[in-house]
Amino acid sequence: MSYRAGNEQSLASPAAAATGADVRAAVLSLATVRDGLARERFPLLQPAAGRPPRHYLDTAATSQKPASVLAALDDFYRHRNANVHRSLDSLAASATAAYEECRRRVAAWVNAPAVAGVVITRGATSALNLVARGLEHLLAPGDEILLTEMEHHANLVPWQMLARRRGLSLRFLPITDAGELDLAQLPHLLGARTRVVSLVHTSNVLGTINPVAEIVAAARRFGAMTVVDAAQAAGHQALDLQALGADALVFSAHKTYGPLGLGFLVARPDWLAQLEPLEGGGEMIASVDWQQATWAEVPHRFEAGTPNIAAAAAFPAALDLLAEIGQDTIRRHEQAITALALDRLQALGGITVYGPPAADRRGGLVAFADAVVHPHDLSTILDQAGVSVRAGHHCAQPLHRRLGVPATTRASFGLYTNADDIDALIAGIREARKVFDR
Amino acid sequence: MTGPLDTLYREVVLEHHRHPRGNRPLTDPDIEASGQNPSCGDDVVLQMRFEGDRIAAVGVLTHGCAISTSSGSMMAELIEGRTVSEAAALAERFREVMQGKTFPAEVDLGDLSVLEGVKQFPVRIKCALLPWLTLLDAILARRQGRPPQPLDTEGLPAGGSPMQVDLKERS
Numbered sequence: 001m002s003y004r005a006g007n008e009q010s011l012a013s014p015a016a017a018a019t020g021a022d023v024r025a026a027v028l029s030l031a032t033v034r035d036g037l038a039r040e041r042f043p044l045l046q047p048a049a050g051r052p053p054r055h056y057l058d059t060a061a062t063s064q065k066p067a068s069v070l071a072a073l074d075d076f077y078r079h080r081n082a083n084v085h086r087s088l089d090s091l092a093a094s095a096t097a098a099y100e101e102c103r104r105r106v107a108a109w110v111n112a113p114a115v116a117g118v119v120i121t122r123g124a125t126s127a128l129n130l131v132a133r134g135l136e137h138l139l140a141p142g143d144e145i146l147l148t149e150m151e152h153h154a155n156l157v158p159w160q161m162l163a164r165r166r167g168l169s170l171r172f173l174p175i176t177d178a179g180e181l182d183l184a185q186l187p188h189l190l191g192a193r194t195r196v197v198s199l200v201h202t203s204n205v206l207g208t209i210n211p212v213a214e215i216v217a218a219a220r221r222f223g224a225m226t227v228v229d230a231a232q233a234a235g236h237q238a239l240d241l242q243a244l245g246a247d248a249l250v251f252s253a254h255k256t257y258g259p260l261g262l263g264f265l266v267a268r269p270d271w272l273a274q275l276e277p278l279e280g281g282g283e284m285i286a287s288v289d290w291q292q293a294t295w296a297e298v299p300h301r302f303e304a305g306t307p308n309i310a311a312a313a314a315f316p317a318a319l320d321l322l323a324e325i326g327q328d329t330i331r332r333h334e335q336a337i338t339a340l341a342l343d344r345l346q347a348l349g350g351i352t353v354y355g356p357p358a359a360d361r362r363g364g365l366v367a368f369a370d371a372v373v374h375p376h377d378l379s380t381i382l383d384q385a386g387v388s389v390r391a392g393h394h395c396a397q398p399l400h401r402r403l404g405v406p407a408t409t410r411a412s413f414g415l416y417t418n419a420d421d422i423d424a425l426i427a428g429i430r431e432a433r434k435v436f437d438r
Numbered sequence: 439m440t441g442p443l444d445t446l447y448r449e450v451v452l453e454h455h456r457h458p459r460g461n462r463p464l465t466d467p468d469i470e471a472s473g474q475n476p477s478c479g480d481d482v483v484l485q486m487r488f489e490g491d492r493i494a495a496v497g498v499l500t501h502g503c504a505i506s507t508s509s510g511s512m513m514a515e516l517i518e519g520r521t522v523s524e525a526a527a528l529a530e531r532f533r534e535v536m537q538g539k540t541f542p543a544e545v546d547l548g549d550l551s552v553l554e555g556v557k558q559f560p561v562r563i564k565c566a567l568l569p570w571l572t573l574l575d576a577i578l579a580r581r582q583g584r585p586p587q588p589l590d591t592e593g594l595p596a597g598g599s600p601m602q603v604d605l606k607e608r609s
Contacts, residue, residue, distance in 0.1 A: 376478055376503035384443050392478040406479035435447050
């Protein structure tokens with residue numbers, strides 16, 4: 001099938017069209033919005049006997065997996081299963097080749113400066129912990145870490161732990177009431193004591209796509225190291241580490257149509273070399289005697305123990321799918337879906353949407369609150385209608401406090417999301433209101 | 439509306455949600471305890487004033503979903519005027535029900551019996567139990583002569599609580 005919509009011109013910026021009916025008409029005329037992209041390749045999204053159709057609107061928590069990824073996992077365990085970097089037989093060589101191929105593919109995919117700059121981790125969270133712990137010996141009491149008010153706990157708590165151990169202070173770039181970073185505050189927060197700036201690329205609550213390159217450039221002028229949490233950007237937008245200019249980038253495979261239990265820290269190899277390894281053990285050493293050990297080369301020194309080789313072997317299948325469709329096509333599709341969702345939610349009335357009002361400033365997710373129905377109740381009622389959303393604080397409690405709301409409902413989208421999914425969401429909200437209004 | 443949602447959102451549940459009982463702060467509480475469900479942001483503040491061993495007044499201030507709000511409202515209705523031991527026993531019965539037992543016929547649990555529908559929604563059991571676990575912790579704190587600790591349902595098995603053993607030993 002082709003992923004080129006018949007009506008490509010109007011796709012350019014659906015959110016820039018006026019509002020209301022105009023947006024709806026423009027967006028719904030797109031074949032991709034009607035069908036989703038490559039939806040037929042995702043087994044869990046297919047109707048099956050004994051299972052009602054599922055409208056999966058929780059891709060920000062984890063994406064569904066295409067059949068090609070499932071087949072690659074199966075193929076690895078059937079034909080290539082062995083440990084990496086150890087045994088000398090051909091089976092182990094095949095497993096090692098598959099594992100290292102993942103590293104090469106990821107390096108190319110995010111435009112890493114070198115293949116050796118890709119550390120394979122359990123996920124984005126463990127990658128951020130690796131950075132925060134690894135930098136500990138370089139930081140001194142009174143040093144400052146600058147984060148933002150829209151961080152996921154994964155890019156907050158590891159820094160809090162580091163700050164407590166080393167006597168550092170954490171500072172936060174505030175958000176505006178429109179849900180964007182308040183860049184006017186940046187000059188007041190950056191200073192000679194700022195050693196690290198770590199920020200989210202795309203917010204998992206507000207959806208905001210941050211001006212990462214601009215903030216990184218400002219941080220660099222003060223000599224600060226820069227880390228980008230791209231967990232919600234990977235797979236949804238093109239990522240280019242060198243264009244962003246940051247020292248390090250993290251993301252997880254499972255939010256990127258790949259297997260669970262796999263993520264990446266990507267940086268320059270010489271930048272990685274200054275980090276202390278977080279875990280010791282097998283695979284990460286050069287030589288060991290009773291009293292001490294020396295580390296293997298970067299990146300292997302950060303990969304103690306047996307990694308998730310099968311997941312690494314299967315992840316390139318997800319990257320193949322992204323390449324086949326095209327990252328720009330995916331971005332345009334998710335932007336159109338987001339514009340449709342924003343429009344339909346606003347049309348319901350009584351809904352507060354958090355984050356930027358225009359889809360072109362957001363990634364593919366919308367967190368909102370209904371005036372009547374609490375997110376838990378809404379989530380339960382939506383689930384009965386086959387709609388998966390997330391209700392709660394989405395691992396961003398301080399942000400919710402800042403927004404003045406204990407919990408929100410989040411609908412998040414992927415390349416496979418289609419207009420039916422949005423219809424089901426809206427119908428479910430109407431149903432919930434009926435339950436509560438009777 | 440048909441199916442399991444009917445049993446979850448019974449009219450009496452929604453009525454308690456719309457008009458929660460005991461939903462005002464007490465002026466002179468003898469004890470104040472708080473509980474929260476960190477995975478979803480629900481929180482409850484429970485206040486009690488005692489006359490001897492009797493619960494003379496109850497305030498239950500819930501910020502949360504219909505299930506936690508109505509459960510707290512039913513709790514306020516049920517425990518006001520009872521002895522502390524009776525309230526603890528009620529809380530234990532309700533927890534057992536949420537853990538899978540059926541409502542005991544010999545105990546009048548009032549409106550609370552409609553919350554049995556929550557059992558069909560295991561992820562919502564924590565919502566129904568939040569005010570009751572907060573009550574149990576407050577009672578335990580009173581018996582131990584310590585201030586109540588903020589209760590956090592994270593990590594508790596659905597329907598379970600580490601306080602259970604202590605209460606049984608003391609009652």
